[in-house]
Amino acid sequence: MWLARRGVDVVGVDISPTAIAQARELAAASGVSDRSRFEVVDLDTGLPAGPPADVIVCHLFRDPRLYTPIIERLAPGGLLAIAVLSVVGAAPGRFRAAPGELTTAFGELQVIASGEGDGLAWLLGRRPGS
Known part of the structure; x- marks a missing residue:
């Protein structure tokens, strides 16, 4: 909203x-x-079809198969804000990101800020372009 x-x-x-x-x-x-x-x-079947997005916010949903499609969906200059559960500061689990997972997966973005700890990993990045 x-x-x-x-x-x-x-x-x-x-x-x-x-x-x-x-x-x-x-x-x-x-x-x-x-x-x-x-x-x-159901994002387990992939991203729904749609035009390029200026902003993508992904909150507490992690599926590494979607990392590349998310980058591809961002318009040039578009922003990604993503937060997922993490093993950093928490017990391992199937739905938790490995240390450094987001910065590696979204390495082609210009990372504005990122962090890991207390069971959460997050990243704010911009797709290069206009």
Whole structure:
């Protein structure tokens, strides 16, 4: 909603129909339904088709198979903000990133900031271009 309130066209995806229904309700209550679209999508099957994105926010969803498609979806100069569970400062687990995973996977982006610790890894990067 924060992005939509600032004039950005937003597409949100989640596997949960409940989460998508709540997002649609919040968009309507916030007066940004005209700038936001929400869809039930199973990202385990890949990114849905769509145009290049100026901003991609990925919060607590990790699938290394999507790292390259995410980079490819970013428009030149586009921003990626990603946060995933990490083994750094936490117990290992199937859904947790290895140390340095994000900075390696998104190395072709201009990394603005990144960090790891307390079971979380995050990165803010920009795709080179205009």
